[in-house]
Every structure is written in structure tokens, then in C-alpha cells.
Amino acid sequence: MIGKKIMFWQVTLNLFEGFGVTCLIFAATLVFALPLGLILAFGSMSKLKVLKSVVKVFVWIIRGTPLMLQILVIYYGPALLFHWGFLDRIVAVIVAFVINYACYFSEVYRGGIESISKGQYEAGQVLGMTKSQIFFKVVLLQVVKRIVPPMSNEVITLVKDTSLARIIVVEEILKVAYDYTVRGLIWPLFYTAVYYLFFVGVLTLLFNFIEKKLNYFRV
Amino acid sequence: MAFLEVNNYHKKFGENEVLKGISFSLNKGEILAVIGSSGGGKTTLLRCLNFLEIPDEGTLLLDGKMLFDASEKKKNTDAQIREKRLHFGLVFQQFNLFPQYTVFKNITLASTLLAKQNIKEKKRSFKQECKGLPKEEKKARKAEQSKVLAELTDGLKKRIEERAEQLLERVGLSDKRDAYPYQLSGGQQQRVAIARALALEPDILCFDEPTSALDPELTGEVLKVIKGLKSSESTMIVVTHEMEFAKNVADHVIFISDGMIEEEGTPREVFEHPKSEKTQAFLRKSLEENF
Numbered sequence: 001m002i003g004k005k006i007m008f009w010q011v012t013l014n015l016f017e018g019f020g021v022t023c024l025i026f027a028a029t030l031v032f033a034l035p036l037g038l039i040l041a042f043g044s045m046s047k048l049k050v051l052k053s054v055v056k057v058f059v060w061i062i063r064g065t066p067l068m069l070q071i072l073v074i075y076y077g078p079a080l081l082f083h084w085g086f087l088d089r090i091v092a093v094i095v096a097f098v099i100n101y102a103c104y105f106s107e108v109y110r111g112g113i114e115s116i117s118k119g120q121y122e123a124g125q126v127l128g129m130t131k132s133q134i135f136f137k138v139v140l141l142q143v144v145k146r147i148v149p150p151m152s153n154e155v156i157t158l159v160k161d162t163s164l165a166r167i168i169v170v171e172e173i174l175k176v177a178y179d180y181t182v183r184g185l186i187w188p189l190f191y192t193a194v195y196y197l198f199f200v201g202v203l204t205l206l207f208n209f210i211e212k213k214l215n216y217f218r219v
Numbered sequence: 220m221a222f223l224e225v226n227n228y229h230k231k232f233g234e235n236e237v238l239k240g241i242s243f244s245l246n247k248g249e250i251l252a253v254i255g256s257s258g259g260g261k262t263t264l265l266r267c268l269n270f271l272e273i274p275d276e277g278t279l280l281l282d283g284k285m286l287f288d289a290s291e292k293k294k295n296t297d298a299q300i301r302e303k304r305l306h307f308g309l310v311f312q313q314f315n316l317f318p319q320y321t322v323f324k325n326i327t328l329a330s331t332l333l334a335k336q337n338i339k340e341k342k343r344s345f346k347q348e349c350k351g352l353p354k355e356e357k358k359a360r361k362a363e364q365s366k367v368l369a370e371l372t373d374g375l376k377k378r379i380e381e382r383a384e385q386l387l388e389r390v391g392l393s394d395k396r397d398a399y400p401y402q403l404s405g406g407q408q409q410r411v412a413i414a415r416a417l418a419l420e421p422d423i424l425c426f427d428e429p430t431s432a433l434d435p436e437l438t439g440e441v442l443k444v445i446k447g448l449k450s451s452e453s454t455m456i457v458v459t460h461e462m463e464f465a466k467n468v469a470d471h472v473i474f475i476s477d478g479m480i481e482e483e484g485t486p487r488e489v490f491e492h493p494k495s496e497k498t499q500a501f502l503r504k505s506l507e508e509n510f
Contacts, residue, residue, distance in 0.1 A: 127329035
């Protein structure tokens, strides 16, 4: 009985460590992919046809191939093709996630920006505003309001996508739990759901809060 | 001399020539009504006056001074166009209020941004003045300058807010000061849009079919406000389908058809004794629609 209790705490603690790695991948991806996505979005709306096409093809490739494959390519690719050294595993994972999620975010941003009516820009123009004033003072908040629901979807998917990192043996929570099953212990695997549910629950509350905060106006 | 003088405006979109040489003039304090069937170029003309579109050809004189010359491309950079725009105000068919701001902020936003820019420039020039002064003197000068700046900021803010209050009163919406656009009826939104356009004190205020997006029972309140703005100081150009309004309020009427001015004159001349066959047909048709 006591043995079992110790076992439970041991597993909980080990999973918690894995959960830390999960959170690290999650946070690093958001920090870098959110701004990078905006840059890609501007690229895909650029008047320069070459730039626009390059960005569109890039987004197509990244959205058209599995994230798991991208992680493998970024980790093994440089070593196999150019005989360079291997990246740190966690770095390779984060790079793959940032690129992948930036592409998805860029499409969300683009949809949001393009949904703002031309009249809003023109109203700013006839009032003598500069382009950047129009973007920051008039358009941006409307875009934010529009993209909160699709963004919450992407961000919640990201929480669970982090489990793909185990493909190159990064010790995130699901990898830790999976290692127990190899030793014949299956319940830690199911136990991970509690961590995921908790994390997603917090995010859901956060997004609900943001939506409510932006409810004072309508677009 | 005419206050506004537009000469030979041409505008092409691809192969489609929408304005085929429009010239007209307008005196200070006059209201010009522009009528004509849709697709004739009325709205494009208004957009060219506000530099939302840049005419391919033509010149514009304001108060005797050349404001725009299509042939001088170097003088038509983004920043310069922005400055030229400030002479004109535009009220849109779809209002285009900023939804995230209150009525009051909608009216004050652009003036506040302009004021901030002015203060920034002033700060820069003050800094330049301080350069190379001895330490003691520099300190004294700086204290003096920051006082001037604070006063200037306060003064500008007060003036902008006072003007906004006045404008709200003028369009009869003082009680809606803190409402958001979605809480207002279409007619009220359009009245706010008129106040917003007036906040920058444009020389000429343009209206692009200001009542076309409104329910019939709301057009009256907007037309009344526009009529109420008429004074010796405010010059207005109204593109409209409201023939009664054009007839009763305008000083001058232009009938545009197929990118050209088909007929122009006083309301009496255009509505009661139209010379051109096209004008006659148009007036007959719009009269039928009203019954």
C-alpha cells in the first residue's frame, strides 16, 4: 500500500518534469511564432509579386507536410546532408514548431487583416492619418478581436502537438509516461490527460477573458 | 475669384476611363450638388477631390493657389498628398466610424494625432536650441521649454475637446458622447461621421451619397444637419440621389453622365429647364422612381 503511494507521487513528479518540457516548447513556440507569423502575413500580402509567391509556397510546404516530418528533417537534415553537427534536440524541436506555427498564425493574421473593410483605411486617410497610424490606431484592435477565436484554436492545438517532440527523444510529458508502459505500467499514460486538461482549461479561461474584454465594441 | 477650381480632371482604371475631363468651380460658402446615374463617375470625382484616388490629369486650385497638379509627380508623394487631404473632408455612404472608439474619441482621434505630431516637432526644435549652450543656461532654458510644452499640450487638448463638444451639439448628439458606434442608429452614426469630418476644419466638406445606406425615415435627420451647416464659411460638395434636397439646398448643380459634365447651373436651370436630352431623361426617371 505504502509502496503504491510512493509510486503515485513518484510518477506524478516525473510527469511534472516532463510537463515542464512541454510548457517550454509551448512558450518558446508562442514567443517566436507570434511575431514571425505577422512578418509572414505581411509577406503574403505584399505588393512585390516575387516575395508574395515565395511566402505562399513556403506556407504551402509547411502546412502541407506533417509537423513530425519537419521535426525529423530539422534534426537529422543538416547532419545527413552537410555533415554538420546535430542541433540540441530541444532546440531542433522548438525551431520546427516555430516555423510550423508561424505559418498557421500567418494565415490567421492575413484573414483578420483582410476582413477589415477598405472603408476603415479610407476613413483614416481622409482624416490625414499616416499608414502606420491607421494600422496601429484604427485597424489593429479590430483585427485582434476578429482573430481571438481562431487563435485560441491554434494555441490549444499547440498544447497537444508538443507530444510530437518525443519522435526525437525529447523528454516531454507523453514520452515520460510512454517509458513507463515499456516497463509494464500503463496508467501513467492515461494520467497525462489530467495535465493536458488542466493546461487547456487555463488557456480556455484566458481566451474567454480576452474575448469578454473586447466585447465592448462590435466589428 | 472662385474658391475651388477643378480643371480637366481625368481618371482611368485600367482601360476604363471614368472621368473624361471634368472642370468646375465653386465659391466659398456654396453648396454644390452632384447628380447623375450610378457608374457615371460621381463618386470617383469625389474620391479624386479627397485624393483617395490620384487623378491622371488635371489641376486643382484652392483659394487661388495651386494645390494639385497631376503633371508634377514629384510633388505628389505620400506625405504631401496627406497634407493636401487635410483641405478636404469626406463623409462616406457607409459612415465608416471606428467601432472600437466612443463617439467622442471618433471625433477627436485625428486632431489628437496631428497635435501630438506638432508637439513632437516642437520638442525636436527645442532640443536643437539647447545645443551648445553653457550648462547653467541650458538648464534654465530646458525648464522654460518644458513649461511651454506642457502649456501647449494642455491648450491643444482643451481646444480639441471643446471643438468636439461644439460639433456634437451642432449635430444634436451631445447625449451620445460616450456611446459606441454599434449603439447608434444609422442616422446617428452618419451625424457623428459629419462631426468627425468637421473636426479637422476642412476648407471643403464632401458627402458621398450620405443618405443612401439609411432607412428612408432616417434620411431626414441627416439632410437637416447638412442643411444646418450651410453658412458663409462652409463650402460643401454633395453627391446625392435626393433630388428634392439638391433642388432646395444646393446653390449649384452638376449633372454628370459617362464621366463628363452634361449639364450645370443653378437648381432652377437644371431641374426646371434642362437643356440636354440626357438630363431630361435622367430627371424623368428619378421622378418616376419617387412615385
